[in-house]
Amino acid sequence: MKRTLSVFMFVLLIVSTLSLAIRIQPVRAEPRTWTVKGDGGADFATIGEAIFAAKSGDTIFVYNGTYYEHPLIYSKGNLTLVGENKYGTIIDGSGLGSIIKISYANSETICNFTIRNGGLERLDCAVSLGPADHCDISNNIIANTSFGVLDGWDSCDGNRIVGNQISNCTNGIYFNSPYNVQVVGNTISNMVDINGECIYGIHFESPEGSNNTIIGNTVIGYCGYGIAVRYADRNLITGNVVTDSFYGIELSLGSCNNNVTGNILIGNGVGIRVVGDNNSISKNEFSNSVPVDSYISDIGIWIESSLENTICDNEVTDNGCGLLLVSSNNTKVYHNNFVDNGAQAFVSDSFGTMWDNGYPSGGNFWSDYLGVDANDDAIGDTPYVIDSSNVDNYPFISYGCTHRCDINGDGKVDIADVAAVGRAFGSYPDHEKWDPLCDLNGDSRVDVRDVALVCRKFGWHKP
Numbered sequence: 001m002k003r004t005l006s007v008f009m010f011v012l013l014i015v016s017t018l019s020l021a022i023r024i025q026p027v028r029a030e031p032r033t034w035t036v037k038g039d040g041g042a043d044f045a046t047i048g049e050a051i052f053a054a055k056s057g058d059t060i061f062v063y064n065g066t067y068y069e070h071p072l073i074y075s076k077g078n079l080t081l082v083g084e085n086k087y088g089t090i091i092d093g094s095g096l097g098s099i100i101k102i103s104y105a106n107s108e109t110i111c112n113f114t115i116r117n118g119g120l121e122r123l124d125c126a127v128s129l130g131p132a133d134h135c136d137i138s139n140n141i142i143a144n145t146s147f148g149v150l151d152g153w154d155s156c157d158g159n160r161i162v163g164n165q166i167s168n169c170t171n172g173i174y175f176n177s178p179y180n181v182q183v184v185g186n187t188i189s190n191m192v193d194i195n196g197e198c199i200y201g202i203h204f205e206s207p208e209g210s211n212n213t214i215i216g217n218t219v220i221g222y223c224g225y226g227i228a229v230r231y232a233d234r235n236l237i238t239g240n241v242v243t244d245s246f247y248g249i250e251l252s253l254g255s256c257n258n259n260v261t262g263n264i265l266i267g268n269g270v271g272i273r274v275v276g277d278n279n280s281i282s283k284n285e286f287s288n289s290v291p292v293d294s295y296i297s298d299i300g301i302w303i304e305s306s307l308e309n310t311i312c313d314n315e316v317t318d319n320g321c322g323l324l325l326v327s328s329n330n331t332k333v334y335h336n337n338f339v340d341n342g343a344q345a346f347v348s349d350s351f352g353t354m355w356d357n358g359y360p361s362g363g364n365f366w367s368d369y370l371g372v373d374a375n376d377d378a379i380g381d382t383p384y385v386i387d388s389s390n391v392d393n394y395p396f397i398s399y400g401c402t403h404r405c406d407i408n409g410d411g412k413v414d415i416a417d418v419a420a421v422g423r424a425f426g427s428y429p430d431h432e433k434w435d436p437l438c439d440l441n442g443d444s445r446v447d448v449r450d451v452a453l454v455c456r457k458f459g460w461h462k463p
Contacts, residue, residue: 031057038065047071064088073102083112086141093118098125102132109136118145120194130154138162151175170194174203181212189220198224206232215239229255238262239441239449251276262441269297277307289319303328325350337399339367345386355392363392365399373397405457407437413457421454
């Protein structure tokens with residue numbers, strides 16, 4: 001009897017213990033906001049102290065002031081560092097090393113700061129990411145260091161670099177091996193040669209990276225490369241403006257299956273250079289390219305050592321050479337406007353180029369075409385001859401047969417076209433106001449960039 005009672009009491013003790021263990025849950029601290037103010041009156045006087053105290057999910061709000069420090073975010077995760085005002089909340093690196101480092105930490109946010117005066121050594125930068133995924137660097141002013149934003153030479157996934165102003169750096173935004181990275185709406189200007197390095201506005205080098213987007217950025221002032229994409233596949237480059245660089249855009253070192261659409265490239269040595277296969281170059285403006293010293297330059301579009309690229313719906317105007325094809329086969333070139341280029345197109349050691357899309361779709365408009373259109377089908381009755389092996393069989397008879405800004409197709413760009421864009425403004429595919437004809441830069445939305453494009457061509461009409 002005593003033995004039975006002892007066993008019963010032991011079982012009851014075990015059951016009670018398990019029940020208590022199940023009911024006891026760890027208390028999860030709610031995310032909190034920490035404050036930083038250099039002259040007191042906040043939780044901390046320095047950003048570094050606040051980061052050390054913060055837990056995952058916390059926010060650090062930094063009041064206006066100048067903070068001479070080098071914040072390190074290490075193994076935190078989901079931390080938000082936000083300034084009171086990007087013009088008044090300043091993190092100054094005192095000319096030493098990298099300023100903000102995010103390492104082994106994901107989903108961090110850095111926004112609303114001036115980040116300035118980092119070191120000038122080769123890898124010094126304003127914001128260093130590596131390794132770090134799904135971070136958001138947005139609405140900052142970045143200046144006076146070697147790199148603006150650097151991915152730390154590690155593979156990264158899902159980072160967003162949005163709406164920053166970057167100036168007086170050797171490299172604006174520089175990523176190695178990025179996946180699903182978004183670089184959107186940044187302004188990069190006045191890049192400088194600090195260490196004899198090549199100057200990049202935006203650089204993606206991705207031996208294994210892909211599916212990145214470079215959208216709506218502006219690169220102004222001389223860079224060796226305004227936008228450079230290397231070893232990188234399946235990226236979208238759209239709605240960007242690049243002026244005064246040597247290469248406006250370069251796809252090189254086997255970059256394939258990229259979509260370059262709706263960009264404006266003016267006054268560069270070369271509008272775009274492509275060394276890669278199966279890329280789509282569409283709805284861009286390549287104009288007013290310039291000669292640069294003794295280099296091969298003054299070119300709108302340069303395709304070299306490539307296969308099966310498609311060039312369509314572009315405006316190629318006022319370049320020394322509109323299109324240069326070198327050792328590139330099976331290129332498709334149609335529905336472009338080639339206007340007043342010194343040489344409209346030049347082909348070397350390239351085969352299988354298709355210069356039109358058949359009848360009645362048509363080929364390209366060539367401003368020096370001398371043929372006629374007796375049957376009024378908007379296509380010339382005789383081919384346009386580039387050379388004996390390269391012929392556009394169905395050249396458009398007048399400029400603008402393919403003009404994307406003539407939305408209603410009445411032969412002119414006027415208030416009716418502007419109004420059409422206005423009616424569709426703010427729309428996207430499946431939106432009730434969506435009109436694909438109003439998506440002038442091909443980025444699947446109708447916004448201020450489309451308004452700017454139609455306004456730039458306001459007053460155009462068929463000759």
